[in-house]
Amino acid sequence: MKAKSMKWVKTAALFGAVLVLCYGIFYFGDYILNGSFVDWFQDNYVWTHTEPQDTSGLTMTISEINWPKFKMLILELFCLGALLSAALAAGAARFYGKKMSTRTISGAGRMIHSFMEHDIDADMVFPTEYAEIAVQMTQIKTKMERNARIMKEEEARKNDMITYLAHDLKTPLTSIIGYLSLLDEARDMPALQREKYTTIVFEKSLLLERLIQEFFDITRYNLNQIILEKETLDLSYMLVQMADEFYPILQKWKNSIDLDVGEGITVYGDTVKLARVFQNILKNAAAYSYPESVIRVKAEKDDKEVRVTIENAGKTIPKEKLPVLFDKFYRADEARQGNTGGAGLGLAIAKEIVVLHGGSITADSKNEKTTFLVSLPQI
Template identity: 35%
Template sequence: MRTKLLHTIRWKLILLLLSSMGTTAISLLICYAVGTLLVDVRPINLPIRWIIHHIGSAPVMITVGIVVFFVSFFMISKTFVRQLNEINTGMKKISNGRFDHHINVTSSDEIGEVAESINQMTAQLSQYLEEITEGLREIANGNFDTTIPVRPGSKLGEVADSINQMSRQLSHSIQEERNAEKTKNDLITGVSHDLRTPLTSILGFLEVIEEDRYQDEVELRYYVNIAYEKSLALKKLIDDLFEYTRINNGLPLEMGELDMVDFIGQLTEEFVPSFEKAGMECVMTAAERPLKIMADGDQLVRAYENLMTNALRYGRSGKVVDIVVRKDHDQVVVSFTNYGDPIPERDLPFIFDRFYRVESSRSKETGGTGLGLAITKSIIETQGGEISVRSNRQKTTFETRFNIY
């Protein structure tokens, strides 16, 4: 816009100079013709002859030409200067933020086109600013889903895009805060329920013992044994809860190089007696070795112990647990597959949620707290890995992935 205006002014000045020069030349020709006619007319010719003999016609013509040039230039450029002043005043108001100002230039020449272009520009700018302002009002009122139109190629478009990003991030942060609050409430509710249940049983049996409401020592030992078993379950729940909280609060990690083939192989050997006791078989298959990752082995062993225990607990009817360690592109994949009862499809999305049990009665009977898989997921993801589960009528597979080191 500025370049176009300067270009227009330059050509306009050239035209004004040419017009003034033309006017001056015509005026001089007219004066010369009139003087020639009047030089022989008495008594008018007396001052003319005096000027010619004492001053000279050339100096007179030059003086008259200069005067006529400046007068004609002033008269011709008066309208042009007024238009420039109007544009200059308008530009100052616009630069001060009054984008609704309209430059009133009615000429149809280049100056008029420049003024019209400035008016169109300010009108568009004012409209876009109003859209941005309206969007900010909506965001200020809590409507974070509001999206301000982004016009590419302009600084205001960048501002609008930044506001949209800020709004999305703010909405995400608020949602995370709400989720954190809900998570805290759910955690308190879950902990309260799971602590109260065994504690109520323990207190009930201890009350029976305290009030001597048992028939003989056999019944006494029976009540004591139940209270002891409930106490062990309560301790396991508290230990798991402490472990889960510790991991999710930023447990310091001691990362080191870890060969997953040897790591899983050693873990499998440690569980052989447990599998034999349950009448099951554990089969490990490793495609190649070594397959190394960067991880905290002390923490990672807890995660895979949970997966092994889970396969042992719920895969009894299948008799076999298959463990596979393989390479998939640039990742190490470890899968645990059991052939017991499947996980219902409706439960798969929640299987890693804390205190979630697929079959509540069966989980409690087998000693599950509902925190094992949540702890496993936290450990895996804290160390940069991924964990997933898939299940059908034939088998259930838990799979972890880590980038190869």
């Protein structure tokens, strides 16, 4: 109510100021300048002429307004007044609009700050006229809270993974120290037994190296930004070469790779990064495959994309766990059995690289068959 009264007072004051200004101009021209306005008007817009009188023979001076010229003066003054009024109205509207805009922005800023800082509903902070802003801020706040929750969960998984890896480091290290101590103390140990202990130390050393590498993967993932160096590459040759490289790893459990890859399948991408994608997927397939089973790799293309499927026979992944397979630091607890589990970064890194190439990666698991599908744009 008070604000409305002040608005009327300001309007009345504006009209009063305009009237005073007009009267001041008239007073200045007619009194201060000694009637110069009247003289100017008479010289320009009044006709003066003499007419003889019928009876006396005298002449009479008659003054009358030059109406055609006076009408043009009125038109010019009207146009000038209209222009001045429009200019004043535009200036006032601009000033008022700027003032109201500043006030609106300041008010909206205070409301947004209050809404973001406190756990309250949007309709308790934003009035009805701010309904659209309320909806948008609710969406932004929900997204920020979801991202914060994801980051917190990711950090918790990362800390758990570091704890697990630190614990796992003790096992091979203890074995290495123990067997080396035996080899050092028993210099006359039979050659066959010495060879057995040396082999065990070597295997435990490899395990220790892998665990240390996982520590590096955890730190590098957050420190390094993946930058692509693209070129045209022969995907068929890459997959054949990779199958050969995995032969020693697969022989431990008598697994094998069945390749169904045509010749001349090319993509435009980063050779090193895409090789890491398929290495990570194949490592995952090798780690979770049943012994003596076959890992099937198939590549095909059409006019739009190249599709690579990697299928392994192993324990079915529960449906509810499929969406989080590509989350950073995700690894099911049972994956730790047999030292098959890594730091939970392999599939997350693979997905990030594939997405940067404009492609997609998905996983499906049913009937003890797990299939990864990588789709890349066709060049």
